Amino acid sequence: MKKNIFTLAATVAFVLASNAQKVDFEEYDLTNGMHVILHQDNTAPIVTTSVMYHVGAKDEEPNRTGMAHFFEHLLFEGTKNIKKGDWFKIVSSNGGTNNANTTDDRTYYYEVFPSNNLELGLWMESERLMHPVIKQEGVDTQNEVVKEEKRLRVDNQPYSRFLENVKKHMFKKHPYKGTTIGKMKHLDAATLDEFLAFNKKFYIPNNATLVVAGDINIQETKKLIKAYFGPIPKGKNIIRNFPKEDPIEKEFKAKAYDPNIQIPAIVAAYRTPSMKTRDARVLDMISSYLSSGKSSVLYKKLVDKKKMAFQAGAFNLSQEDYGTYILYALPLGANTLDDLIKEIDVEIDKIQNELISEKSFQKLQNKFENDFVNSNSNIEGIANSLARFNVLYGNTNLINTEIDIYRSITRKEIQTVAQKYLNKKQRLVMEYLPESKK
Known part of the structure; x- marks a missing residue:
C-alpha cells in the first residue's frame, strides 16, 4: 500500500510539472x-x-x-x-x-x-x-x-x-x-x-x-x-573586481555569543561555489534530503528517533559569487554540541560513501518539481523570477529551464558533490552560545 501511495505521489508531481505552462x-x-x-x-x-x-x-x-x-x-x-x-x-x-x-x-x-x-x-x-x-x-x-x-x-x-x-x-x-x-x-x-x-x-x-x-x-x-x-541618461559602467578567497584547507573552530538565547547551537559551514553553477543546484538537493520536512534525514534521526536535538537542519545559501553550506543542531537534554556534530557527520559520510535510495531520490525530484510549479504560479512570482534570473544568472530563460538541471541530477552526482564540498578539512565548526546578560 505504501508503495502505491508513493507511486501516486510521483505521478501527480510529474503531471503537475508537465502541465506547468512555459513562461x-x-x-x-x-x-x-x-x-x-x-x-x-x-x-x-x-x-x-x-x-x-x-x-x-x-x-x-x-x-x-x-x-x-x-x-x-x-x-x-x-x-x-x-x-x-x-x-x-x-x-x-x-x-x-x-x-x-x-x-x-x-x-x-x-x-x-x-x-x-x-x-x-x-x-x-x-x-x-x-x-x-x-x-x-x-x-x-x-x-x-x-x-x-x-x-x-x-x-x-x-x-x-x-x-x-x-x-x-x-x-x-x-x-x-x-x-x-x-x-x-x-x-x-x-x-x-x-x-x-x-x-x-x-x-x-x-x-x-x-x-x-x-x-x-x-x-x-x-x-x-x-x-x-527612455529619456533617463545612461550612467558610467560599473566595474566589479572583488577579492578572491583563499581555499579552506583545514577545519577551524570558533565561538559566537547571543544574549537572546538559552539553548546553544552547533554549526558546521563549508564554502561552496556560485549559485550559477550546477554543483550549487546539487547542494540544494542535498540540503533538502537532509532537512526538508519531518521525514528528512536529520530531523527524523536527531529530533524524532534519538531525541538528541530540539532542531536540526541544513541549508545551502547560494549567492552570486560564492555560496555557504550550513549544517546546524540545537541539543536536547544532556546531549552536547560534540555529540550532535558527530551524528551529523555520520549522515554526511553516508551521502559521500553510499548512493541515496531510489525512494529518497524520487522524493527529492517530486519536491523540486512542485517548487518549480509553485514559483511560477502567480504574476508577482513570475516577475521576480524573470528579474532574478536575468540580473544574477545572466539567463532569463532559466525561469523555464532551471528545472531541467534539477531533473538531470543523478544519485551519483549527489555523492560526488558531497565528497567535493562537504569535507571535514574544509569547514568551520562554530559553537553558538548564550551570552550572559551580565
Missing part, C-alpha cells in the same frame, strides 16, 4: 542600457511593475556598510513629482500594493496594480530612478527607521546573529563577510554627499532590469516604457 517573455534593451522583460498574461486584470538593480551589500565600501539596504528605504522618501510621504498613499489609493527587499547581490522594488494602472506603476518606478529626492531630512528619517528595524530583527531576536557570525569567519576578503543591514556607526558617519554618490553610481538604467508582467498589451507597454524610461 513566455520578450526582452530587449533601451538605448540607455536598461534591460526590459515583458510577460503577457491576460487571465486576470493585474500587472506587476518591478525593477531589480544589480547592487547589494557586497557593493558597499568597507567603512560604509548598510548603504544598499538603506537605499531600499530611502528611495520611498519621495521624488521631484511625488511628495514626501505620498508614495504609499498613491499606491494604496489606486488599489495596489508594493514593497522592496535587498540582499548581498541585488535590490528589488515592485508594485502590483489593477492592470488599468500600468502607466502609474511605470511612472512611479521611472520617478524613483530619474527624480529621487535625497536630502538630509530624508536620510535622518530613514536612519531611525533602519535602526528600529535592526533592533527588532537583529538585536532582540534569538539566533538572529547566527548567519552574521558564520559569514565573518567564512569570508576574510570578499565583502560577503558583512551583513546586509550593515553597521549603524557606518550609516551614522555617512555624509549626504556619500549617499548622493551611491545613488549616482548604482541607480542608473544600465544597472537595472525592468520587468512588466501581467494583463498588458505588448506594443502599448513598449511605448509607455520608452516614454518614461
